Amino acid sequence: MLNIAVFVSGGGTNLQALIDAESRGEIKNGKITFVLASNEGAYALKRAEKAGIASAVVNRKAYASKDEYDKAVLAVLEDKNIDLIVLAGFLSILGEELVSKYRNRIINIHPSLIPLFCGDGFYGKKVHTAVLNSGVKVTGATAHFVNEITDGGAIILQKAVPVEQGDNEDILQYRVMRQAEWEILPRAVSLFCEGRIKINGNKTEIM
Numbered sequence: 337m338l339n340i341a342v343f344v345s346g347g348g349t350n351l352q353a354l355i356d357a358e359s360r361g362e363i364k365n366g367k368i369t370f371v372l373a374s375n376e377g378a379y380a381l382k383r384a385e386k387a388g389i390a391s392a393v394v395n396r397k398a399y400a401s402k403d404e405y406d407k408a409v410l411a412v413l414e415d416k417n418i419d420l421i422v423l424a425g426f427l428s429i430l431g432e433e434l435v436s437k438y439r440n441r442i443i444n445i446h447p448s449l450i451p452l453f454c455g456d457g458f459y460g461k462k463v464h465t466a467v468l469n470s471g472v473k474v475t476g477a478t479a480h481f482v483n484e485i486t487d488g489g490a491i492i493l494q495k496a497v498p499v500e501q502g503d504n505e506d507i508l509q510y511r512v513m514r515q516a517e518w519e520i521l522p523r524a525v526s527l528f529c530e531g532r533i534k535i536n537g538n539k540t541e542i543m
Contacts, residue, residue: 338366339420340366340368341418341421342368342372343421346379346427348384355383357525357526364526369390373391394408405428405431407433420443420529444489447509449478450491452475453466453470454487461509465505473499475496476497477520479520492542493523494520495515496516
């Protein structure tokens with residue numbers, strides 16, 4: 337059974353999707369054992385508490401650089417025996433040391449179909465604003481591994497979601513979460529825990 341740490345910054349809807357999937361038996365060979373938040377006000381911490389999951393806060397604003405923040409996060413993880421880190425609405429960019437230590441063991445969920453609307457500056461509702469401004473008719477979500485390039489790691493799963501007439505950022509964000517993120521993130525985590533993801537360069541193969 338692999339130990340999973342979920343990193344959060346806000347409401348924790350993707351964390352809740354993972355907790356619910358685990359309770360339904362959909363995350364095979366994996367268990368969420370720890371939640372780390374980048375700020376004290378993250379509602380996700382209450383979700384972790386309700387589910388009986390240990391948690392800690394490492395406040396990003398308390399550290400001057402990504403490297404310093406990495407070291408603080410690594411210190412918190414040191415005795416947790418974490419096999420997989422899941423970034424579920426985690427708004428802090430990880431530094432090279434943490435990414436290197438957990439190479440191909442960090443999964444992120446991004447609210448677009450990578451390589452569109454991704455990279456530095458594309459997070460949260462900013463992604464959906466860009467999607468709406470572009471006029472595309474389809475968007476979606478991507479579960480991918482994390483490397484040193486923002487949203488640049490190997491793609492595990494993607495799901496498309498329609499952009500509908502009359503959408504605003506809030507409506508589109510909720511549709512992408514409900515129809516894509518909450519579905520493919522638990523699936524990607526389960527595939528990892530089952531040892532069914534083979535990485536070849538910057539591509540994945542599902543065994």
